[in-house]
Amino acid sequence: MNPIAITDLMAALNWRYATKSFDAGKKIPQDVMDALLDALVLAPSSFGLQPWKFIVVADPALRAKLQPDSWDQPQVTQASHLVVLAVRATLTAAQVDEWLARLAEVRGVTLESLADYRGRMTRFLDGMDDAQKFAWASRQAYIALGQLMTCAALLGVDSCPMEGLSPQAYDEALALPDSGYRTVVACALGYRSAEDKYALVPKTRYERARVVEFR
């Protein structure tokens, strides 16, 4: 693996900002979008459990319907792509077994050899109620969100993370309840409009000494 240059990484991180206005005419090329979906698929999650589903909303009518459920933010309809990050409404031993079956298949090992791992996962899940499980799974989705936004910037794609939405309205519009998943957060992806004044304001962060400490 050849590392990229530090300067290229910093340039991308500094170029990224929460894009408020997208150029509705510019679409993300298929190979770039495929890479971003792979970045979601490859995102790390605790125990490798991947308690998530990523829904790419392409239908313009559906996106128009979602905009009022998203504090009326225009990114929902203007951006090239809208990705909704959803996670399991609950987590069960059956899901652990589904995951272990996949692991055994890919790694070519027996389920018996994964018994200890299974025990650690099920004991961990048994210690939580449904609300705690959903909170835990939601945090995992935010790892995927972080990886998605970082990768988008590196590929020259703008993004806007969107917490300001009605999860219930999204669930209903996307027909999620039957699937056992619930909306956590969304992310608009595309290209900044030349008119987005937020692209020009200086990036503002607390100074490093304010947020990083050494022990």
Next chain:
Amino acid sequence: MNPIAITDLMAALNWRYATKSFDAGKKIPQDVMDALLDALVLAPSSFGLQPWKFIVVADPALRAKLQPDSWDQPQVTQASHLVVLAVRATLTAAQVDEWLARLAEVRGVTLESLADYRGRMTRFLDGMDDAQKFAWASRQAYIALGQLMTCAALLGVDSCPMEGLSPQAYDEALALPDSGYRTVVACALGYRSAEDKYALVPKTRYERARVVEFR
């Protein structure tokens, strides 16, 4: 901003894995570590509020003390660096004002011009109790965790996210309670040991069609 090649991005994402055994003799060079700390500082957060602190634990005695509080995982002491991600125990209007003061300073605008933004933030925070605020802030920390692991891989640095720890024990060992922050998660950073058998097992994920849906 020059995008990196898709192949370089995918190579890094596929190279990354949750490193179980680090080479204790290999340290991350200062310029690379500085870039990773900048990646944390530049991580996106809701409202830009950065409700976090990143604690780099360097003292070997402190890391030895933390290992039993981390399911005795050897990464805590073997990895080149251990970063603890902590967030505010609560979120207050005073913190919003601190953030707005920084924003006004960097952007060269008046506080008055940020009044609407202030109202949106304080109304959002007022709608949550302390537990909900902590859960919300914790999710933001997971964005930073995601960005950190992605950037580490791109720079050829191995990482291991660590949820399996006692936040209370970490808080006490790091003297966090007085600062108003609480431990959420940690991340070990360094270089994989040649003996880590997990480096060689095939990366396992559900198939894309299983986790990505189109609407």
